[in-house]
Each structure stands twice: as C-alpha cells, then as structure tokens.
Amino acid sequence: MFPYLSVKDSFQFPDPREADPPGIVASGGNLSPGMLVSAYRQGIFPWFSEEDPILWWSPDPRFVLYPQRLHVSKSMRRVLKRGVFTITFDTAFDHVISECADKERPGQDGTWITRDMRDAYSVLHRLGIAHSAEAWQEGRLVGGLYGLSLGKIFFGESMFAHCTNASKAAFIVLVQSLASRGVRLIDCQVYTHHLSSLGAEDIPRSRYLEELSVLLDEPGLPSSWSDWV
Numbered sequence: 001m002f003p004y005l006s007v008k009d010s011f012q013f014p015d016p017r018e019a020d021p022p023g024i025v026a027s028g029g030n031l032s033p034g035m036l037v038s039a040y041r042q043g044i045f046p047w048f049s050e051e052d053p054i055l056w057w058s059p060d061p062r063f064v065l066y067p068q069r070l071h072v073s074k075s076m077r078r079v080l081k082r083g084v085f086t087i088t089f090d091t092a093f094d095h096v097i098s099e100c101a102d103k104e105r106p107g108q109d110g111t112w113i114t115r116d117m118r119d120a121y122s123v124l125h126r127l128g129i130a131h132s133a134e135a136w137q138e139g140r141l142v143g144g145l146y147g148l149s150l151g152k153i154f155f156g157e158s159m160f161a162h163c164t165n166a167s168k169a170a171f172i173v174l175v176q177s178l179a180s181r182g183v184r185l186i187d188c189q190v191y192t193h194h195l196s197s198l199g200a201e202d203i204p205r206s207r208y209l210e211e212l213s214v215l216l217d218e219p220g221l222p223s224s225w226s227d228w229v
Helices: 033-041 075-080 091-102 115-126 166-180 205-216
Strands: 024-027 055-057 064-067 085-090 130-137 142-150 155-159 183-188 201-202
Touching: 024 085, 033 055, 033 115, 033 142, 064 205, 075 130, 075 166, 091 115, 091 130, 091 142, 091 155, 115 130, 130 166, 155 166, 155 205, 183 205, 201 205
Parallel strands: 155 183
Antiparallel strands: 024 055, 064 183, 064 201, 085 130, 130 142, 142 155
C-alpha cells in the first residue's frame, strides 16, 4: 500500500475467480481511496451507471497490452515525428477525466464516469496514484487518457479525442514512457478495436491475476509525472 493508506484502509473483495459469467465480483461499498486501491490490487475495477449500485468487475478474458508488443503504424510514426501533438503528463488530470466523462459513446445513454467517480479519481490523482496523459494542439487539449499506477502495472481507465489520432498519440507516448521505466503490463480491462489496433490482446483472467501479483510487488513509479516530457 501507499504510506498514506494504512492497513485499516484495505478491503478484501470476494475472489475474482468466482465472479459471475459477465465478470461481476461484488456490488455496493464506496469509492474511497482505500477501497479503490484494494480493488485494483485484487484485479477488480468499478464500472456502473448513475442509477446503479457500485459494481465491481473482473472480466474473463482480460484485455491487456504488453508494452513490448505496442504496435505503432507507419502513419502514427509520421504523426509523432512531425510533432502534430504536444504530449504532457499530469498537467490537466481533472480536465482529462471531465472530457472522458462527456465523450459520446455509440449505443450508450450517458456515462459510467459519474460525478462521484470523477471526484474519487481526482483524489487518487492528488495522492499520486492516478495519472493522466494529454495531447495538445496550439494550447488546446484535444485528447488524452487517465488511469492508475501501482507497482509496475498501469491500469488504463478511459480516453478521449477531439481530433484524429490525438488519443492514440497520447497513449503511444505514455506506453513508451512507462516501458522505459520498467512497467511491463497495461491493463485495458475490456476489448476495444481502438486499443486492439495498438497491440492490446485478450488473456485469461487467471493469467492476468498471476502477473498482477508479481508486478505489484515491484517498486512503484514517482507520484508526479509532470516532468517526464
């Protein structure tokens, strides 16, 4: 755990290996830092709608990216080389999560990033656990993503883009930066075509949980990433 999260802040969830078929492990609880960090450390994350109780998930299979398998297309290499976007880290976390919450999602009415979720992850950011990557053009935030960092694993939560390739650029630079600092797994949670095109893949939940337990025991990253780029 972190020095500001004591043993009393930890929470034991049901075994994710016994989740129901969709992957729901439990419902209820709260979004306190202790409960959230406990969940991620056990391979579980919150995902629910405004009108629902808090639902805790551990899907099988789990969608992940191994940084060494990151796929950067020729066109994206040109985008990055030309400096189409300025990429920063941890400079606009609250703005990024608000943009992710407001993003329109085909087939979905509303967002799972509720006001309570925004507030909870903003607290984690202030504690140095949650982080953001931002893509800028002419001083305007045009893309980005956020997630959590524990040990040598990054747990991606959501991303947004207001122009083509913005979120891809932020994601690619983030993965490369994390890899250079020893991070060996990016948790993408569930399949998306967008991340599949960048090299993410499904693995069995059992394998994910095994790798998670190893990577959590390794030294974590600094609490602030704003000086990385």
